[in-house]
Amino acid sequence: MTRFLPHPQLLDSPRHRDWPRYPAPQLPDRPRLPPSGADIVIVGAGPAGLAVAAALWHVGVHDVVIIDRDGEPAARFLDRVDRLGQRVLRSPYEHHPGVEGYRDCELRDFARMHWSHLTSVERREIRMSQAGHRSVVPVDVFDAYCRHTSAIHQVPQRLWRGEVRGIDAGADHATVRGSCQDNGVERDFAIEAGHVVLCQGEERRAAPATWWRGDRPTGVGYWDEPVPADAGRVVVVGAGLTAAHLIHNALDRGARVAWVVREEAERYQCSDVNASFFRAEGRARFDSLARPASWDERLALMGRERRASVMFEFRPLLAAAEEDGRLTVHRGAGIDAVTDNRVRLDDGRPVSGDHVVLALGTLPSIGAGLLPGHVVGARDGWPDLDERTLAYRGAPRVFAAGAAACMVLGPAARNIDGHRVATARIAGSIAAAVREGVGTRA
Ligand SMILES: Cc1cc2nc3c(=O)[nH]c(=O)nc-3n(C[C@H](O)[C@H](O)[C@H](O)COP(=O)(O)OP(=O)(O)OC[C@H]3O[C@@H](n4cnc5c(N)ncnc54)[C@H](O)[C@@H]3O)c2cc1C
Structure with missing residues (x-):
């Protein structure tokens, strides 16, 4: 039997290369605030929002306004991976925010078109992908591809930097309220929309309330916050890829690391989700419309099938560090309390360092805070969505893509490939409604 042993060098793609850019549109006369009406408002311009905007473009729905906190496509995703020093995606070339079924350039074609900019390792990965094998995608390629997809579907022309704060969902339209910065002054906007698509992504998961009382202890941070460069001993809590990156970064600059993993052993996998959920x-x-799984069955599947894990490429690195004592792994160790620069394990042992990093994952944003509670219909942390359309059952003009759709599309809804599946469903529903003149301004 052949053993699959991916090499750690796959993790080392260069970042921020001088990449050829599709010319940026000049938008001299564009108003600073979004228009007061649009057929569709998309909240969030991450990979999911980008996929929805591109798909709507192809089905002929062009009166679209996109509102995003960063005002740049995929900015939060790229910011998160860059902060962690993540140089390659975990998902393969087939997973991209482009549109399926249209003659757009797909991620692998895009990478091949830029062959001369790639390293020999990256080129080999493309060949692996062409041969149907697992391959890793450089973040640089994904970043450039998102810009390309955004440009060719005229996203920059329709994207405003702002914060959506509430949605009043009526029977024949929805009003999206929020604010934008205008020359340093915060100004409110209200957009009357035929349909709204929420693509809000996920927020970092906070520590359980029992870990500390009152203010966060000193010397304790989350995975998306800077780790002090002079921390010589770092404690990392969490079992996922984020934890692995934090450990790798700390080891790289000569720190010693204590890794706290709740499970009996860390798990090495290509993805957090079994590959079948991408199919x-x-x-x-x-x-299945033929035999829909009950809520409890789906909830159990979600608990079982989406579990924190680390890409295979890290295994030799972390094993070597553990062997020579730079890394100490506390397996099967829950956290009882977190105090200044230290954690207490549930068997009473203290683990201390100069800095503790909590890598506890993320929680899907499900529209809570934007839509009234009865419309979100939150149950076990998931919204109440119509399975066929991904619209909120309590607000059929408002849709959710991305992680919020997990209880309909399965655990892969959180990933780039899942956004494509959600997008196809949502864009199809909206296009059909617009064709019938429902929710349009024309
Ligand atoms: C470190 C890391 C690495 C990952 N790597 C991969 C990978 O390799 N492959 C993969 O498939 N998945 C990966 N994921 C999962 C990944 O997060 C998603 O695939 C992808 O980012 C989700 O896209 P999204 O558009 O749903 O959310 P996001 O990328 O989070 O985008 C949502 C956007 O909406 C904005 N927003 C939210 N609420 C509002 C509001 N009220 N008003 C205005 N704007 C708002 C946010 O600010 C953000 O810009 C990774 C996740 C993390 C954290």
């Missing part, structure tokens, strides 16, 4: 047969376990 129709896996999704059918959630989504």
Whole structure:
């Protein structure tokens, strides 16, 4: 039997290369605030929002306004991976925010078109992908591809930097309220929209309330915050890829690391989700119209099938560090309390360092805070969505893509490939409504 042993050098793609850019549109006369009406408002311009905007473009729905806190496509995603020093995506070339079924350039074609900018390792990965094998995608390629997809579907012309704060969902339209910065002054806007698509992504998961009382202890941070460069001993809590990057970074600059993992052993996998959930047969376990799974069955599947894990490439690095004593792994160790620069394990042992980093993952944003509670219909942290359309059952003009759609599309809804599946469903529903003149301003 052949053993699959990916090499750690795959993790080392260069970042921020001088990449050829599609010319940026000049927008001299564009108003600083979004218009007061649009057929569609998309909240969030991450990979999911980008996928929805591109798909709507192809089905002929062009009166679209996109509102995003950063005002740049995929900015939060790229900011997060860059902060962690993550140089390659975990998902393969086939997973991209482009549109399926249209003659857009797909991620792998895009990478091949830029062959001369790639390293020999990156080129080999493309060949692996062409041969149907697992491959890793450089963040640089994904970043450039998002810009390309954004440019060719005229996203910059329709994207405003701002914060959506509330949505009043009526029977024949929805009003999206929020604010934008205008020359340093915060100004409110209200957009009357035929349909709204929430693509809000996920927020970092906070520590349980029992870990500390009152203010966060000193010397304790989360994964998306800077780790002090002079921390010589770092404690990392969490079992996912984020934890692995934090450990790798700390080891790289000569620190010693204590890693606290709740499970009996860390898990090394290509993805957090079994590959079948990226395919129709896996999704059918959630989504079968013939035999719909009950809520409890889906909840159990979510708990079982989406578990923190680390990309294979890290295994030799972390094993070597553990062997020579630079890394100490506390396996099967829950956290009882977190105090200044230290954690207390549930067996009473203290683990201390100069800095503690909590890498506890993320929680899907499900529209809470924007829509009234009865419309979100939150149950076990998931919204109440119509399985066929991904619209909120309590607000059929408002849709959710991305992680919020997990209880309909399965655990892969959180990933780039899942956004494509959600997008196809949402864009199809909106296009059909717009064709019938429902929710348009024309
Ligand atoms: C470190 C890390 C690495 C990952 N790597 C991969 C990977 O390799 N492959 C993969 O498939 N998945 C990966 N994921 C999962 C990944 O987060 C998603 O695939 C992707 O980012 C989700 O896209 P999204 O558009 O749903 O959310 P996001 O990328 O988070 O985008 C949502 C956007 O909406 C904005 N927003 C939210 N609420 C509002 C509001 N009220 N008003 C205005 N704007 C708002 C946010 O600020 C953000 O800009 C990774 C996640 C992390 C954290």
